[in-house]
Amino acid sequence: MxxxxxxxxxxxxxxxxxxxxxxxxxxxxxxxxxxxxxxxxxxxxxxxxxxxxxxxxxxxxxxxxxxxxxxxxxxxxxxxxxxxxxxxxxxxxxxxxxxxxxxxxxxxxxxxxxxxxxxxxxxxxxxxxxxxxxxxxxxxxxxxxxxxxGILRTPSTPEVSFSDDPLRMLRAARFAARLGFTVSPDVVTAMKDMAERIDIVSVERIQAELTGLLLTDEPREGIDLLVRTGLADRFLPELPALQLEVDEHARHKDVYQHSLTVLDQAIELEKARGHEPDIVNRLAALLHDIGKPATRRFEGAKVTFHHHDVVGAKLVTKRLKALSYPTHVVKSVAKLIDLHLRFHGYSDGSWSDAAVRRYVRDAGDELERLHMLTRADCTTRNRQRATRLRRAYEELEWRIDELAAQEELDALRPHLDGTQIMEVLGLKPGREVGQAYAFLLEHRTEHGPIPEDEAVEVLRAWWAERNA
Incomplete structure (x- = not known):
C-alpha cells in the first residue's frame, strides 16, 4: 500500500x-x-x-x-x-x-x-x-x-509456457538468482526435457539473459540451474565440461565448483573495491579455467593442466564471439584468462622491479580486474596457504603502487618514442622502427627509466650489434 x-x-x-x-x-x-x-x-x-x-x-x-x-x-x-x-x-x-x-x-x-x-x-x-x-x-x-x-511457477503448464517462448527457461534462472527464489520441480523438469528448444532463440537474446543473470548480486544458483538442466550445454558447453570426474585419489579439486566459488569471490571483491557490477570481471571469473578439460594430464601421482591459461583464452574468445559479446568484452576476458596464472610464477619468491614492471605492462588496462581475478582464484581450504597467497599478493600490489609513484607505471612506455627513434637511427616508418620500439620497451621494463641521452646510446648500441 x-x-x-x-x-x-x-x-x-x-x-x-x-x-x-x-x-x-x-x-x-x-x-x-x-x-x-x-x-x-x-x-x-x-x-x-x-x-x-x-x-x-x-x-x-x-x-x-x-x-x-x-x-x-x-x-x-x-x-x-x-x-x-x-x-x-x-x-x-x-x-x-x-x-x-x-x-x-x-x-x-x-x-x-x-x-x-x-x-x-x-x-x-x-x-x-x-x-x-x-x-x-x-x-x-x-x-x-x-x-x-519464494517459488517460481508458470501460470499455464511449464511445457506450454516454454514451448511458446523457450527464452523463459533462461529467465527462470535469472529470476531465481535475482529474487533468491526456488524453481518449482515441475518447471525444472520441463527445463530438462525441453532444453533443446532453446536452439530456436537468437544468440543475442540468449546473451542478454546470460548477462542479466551474471550481473545479479548472487548468480551462482541461477548458473547452476542452467548446468543441471542441460540448458548450458546448448549455448555455453565449456561450463558444464568443467565437471571433471575427480579420481579416487582426489588429485585435483572439482573445477566446476571451484569456478562458481571464484565467481562468488570476484563479486565480493568487486563490491569491496567500490566497483559497479562488471560483466568482464564476472565472465573471466566463471570461465577462467575452461582450458582445463582439454589440457588435463595424469603424471604419476598428480594431475596437471599445463598451458590451460593459453588454451582457455582461445576457447573463451571463440565462445564469446559466438554469443555476440562486444569485441572489447571478448578481448578483455581473453586477456584476463591468459594472464590469470602470471602471479603464481612469483608467489613463492620475491618480485624484482623488472618482474613488477612486466606484470603491469602485460596487464595494461586490465590491471585492476587482474588483481580481483587473481585474488578470487584463491579457494584453498588450507588457511596457512591462503594467508601466504593473500600476503604475497598484497605485497605485489604494494610494490606496484610504490614503483608507480616513482616511475609512472600506469603509462609504461619506452625511453624514446617512434619519432625520436627514426631521428636517431635515420629510419623511415616501417618494421624496423617497431622492432626498435619493442627493444626499448623491454629495456625500460627490465632496467627502469634512464635519461634520454643514455637511452640514445643504448639504442645506437643495439642497432650496431643488430646490423653487425
Missing part, C-alpha cells in the same frame, strides 16, 4: 483518464511484483483494454512526451514528470498471442480480458495486476502465494 500511495499521483490520474474513456487499465507484471517486495522503481508497466491507437491518443492527453516504437506489439511509451519525480510508462493492449513451434516470436493478437492477458506471462509472480479504477488486486494464478513462498 505504501508503494501504491507513492505512485498515486501517476496511477490515479492515468486510471481516471482511461476509465472516463470507457477502458480498463491495470498496473501489471513486474511493477506489481516489485511493489509487493517494496522495491518499485520509476518504470511502470500497465495493460489496458484500449487499442494501441486509443492508448496513444489518451497518453498524449496525459503527457507531452510519448513514443510508439512498440505500437505493432500493442505498446505505447510515455514519460511523465510528477512532484519532482520522472516516471517511464509503458501501456500495452491486452494480449492473446499465438505461437508457432518453429519460432518464439508470436503472431500478435489482442485480447479482451485481464485474465487472458496474465496467463500468457512467464511466471505467476509476474502475472498479478491492480485495477487502477477500483484498486482491486487481480491474481488468478496464485502469484501472491508464490511470492510469499
Amino acid at each position: 505504501q508503494e501504491l500511495l507513492r505512485i498515486a499521483p501517476v496511477i490515479d490520474d492515468l486510471g481516471r483518464l482511461f476509465t472516463d474513456a470507457g477502458h480498463e487499465i491495470y498496473l501489471v507484471g513486474g511493477s506489481v511484483r516489485d511493489a509487493l517486495l517494496g522495491v518499485l522503481g520509476h518504470d511502470l508497466d500497465f495493460t489496458t483494454s484500449a487499442s494501441p491507437d486509443q492508448t496513444e491518443a489518451l497518453l498524449k492527453q496525459f503527457t507531452p512526451t510519448t513514443w510508439a516504437i512498440g505500437k505493432e506489439f500493442g505498446t505505447i511509451g510515455a514519460l511523465k514528470k510528477s512532484d519532482g519525480a520522472q516516471w517511464q510508462i509503458e501501456v500495452t493492449t491486452f494480449r492473446a498471442d499465438v505461437y508457432r513451434s518453429e519460432s518464439r516470436k508470436p503472431e500478435v493478437a489482442f485480447g479482451d480480458s485481464i485474465d487472458g492477458d496474465l496467463i500468457r506471462r512467464d511466471f505467476t509472480v509476474n502475472a498479478m495486476a491492480i485495477n487502477l479504477a477500483t484498486k482491486a488486486f487481480v491474481d488468478p494464478y496464485g502469484g501472491l502465494d508464490d511470492l510469499a513462498d
Whole structure:
C-alpha cells in the first residue's frame, strides 16, 4: 500500500483518464511484483483494454512526451514528470498471442480480458495486476502465494509456457538468482526435457539473459540451474565440461565448483573495491579455467593442466564471439584468462622491479580486474596457504603502487618514442622502427627509466650489434 500511495499521483490520474474513456487499465507484471517486495522503481508497466491507437491518443492527453516504437506489439511509451519525480510508462493492449513451434516470436493478437492477458506471462509472480479504477488486486494464478513462498511457477503448464517462448527457461534462472527464489520441480523438469528448444532463440537474446543473470548480486544458483538442466550445454558447453570426474585419489579439486566459488569471490571483491557490477570481471571469473578439460594430464601421482591459461583464452574468445559479446568484452576476458596464472610464477619468491614492471605492462588496462581475478582464484581450504597467497599478493600490489609513484607505471612506455627513434637511427616508418620500439620497451621494463641521452646510446648500441 505504501508503494501504491507513492505512485498515486501517476496511477490515479492515468486510471481516471482511461476509465472516463470507457477502458480498463491495470498496473501489471513486474511493477506489481516489485511493489509487493517494496522495491518499485520509476518504470511502470500497465495493460489496458484500449487499442494501441486509443492508448496513444489518451497518453498524449496525459503527457507531452510519448513514443510508439512498440505500437505493432500493442505498446505505447510515455514519460511523465510528477512532484519532482520522472516516471517511464509503458501501456500495452491486452494480449492473446499465438505461437508457432518453429519460432518464439508470436503472431500478435489482442485480447479482451485481464485474465487472458496474465496467463500468457512467464511466471505467476509476474502475472498479478491492480485495477487502477477500483484498486482491486487481480491474481488468478496464485502469484501472491508464490511470492510469499519464494517459488517460481508458470501460470499455464511449464511445457506450454516454454514451448511458446523457450527464452523463459533462461529467465527462470535469472529470476531465481535475482529474487533468491526456488524453481518449482515441475518447471525444472520441463527445463530438462525441453532444453533443446532453446536452439530456436537468437544468440543475442540468449546473451542478454546470460548477462542479466551474471550481473545479479548472487548468480551462482541461477548458473547452476542452467548446468543441471542441460540448458548450458546448448549455448555455453565449456561450463558444464568443467565437471571433471575427480579420481579416487582426489588429485585435483572439482573445477566446476571451484569456478562458481571464484565467481562468488570476484563479486565480493568487486563490491569491496567500490566497483559497479562488471560483466568482464564476472565472465573471466566463471570461465577462467575452461582450458582445463582439454589440457588435463595424469603424471604419476598428480594431475596437471599445463598451458590451460593459453588454451582457455582461445576457447573463451571463440565462445564469446559466438554469443555476440562486444569485441572489447571478448578481448578483455581473453586477456584476463591468459594472464590469470602470471602471479603464481612469483608467489613463492620475491618480485624484482623488472618482474613488477612486466606484470603491469602485460596487464595494461586490465590491471585492476587482474588483481580481483587473481585474488578470487584463491579457494584453498588450507588457511596457512591462503594467508601466504593473500600476503604475497598484497605485497605485489604494494610494490606496484610504490614503483608507480616513482616511475609512472600506469603509462609504461619506452625511453624514446617512434619519432625520436627514426631521428636517431635515420629510419623511415616501417618494421624496423617497431622492432626498435619493442627493444626499448623491454629495456625500460627490465632496467627502469634512464635519461634520454643514455637511452640514445643504448639504442645506437643495439642497432650496431643488430646490423653487425
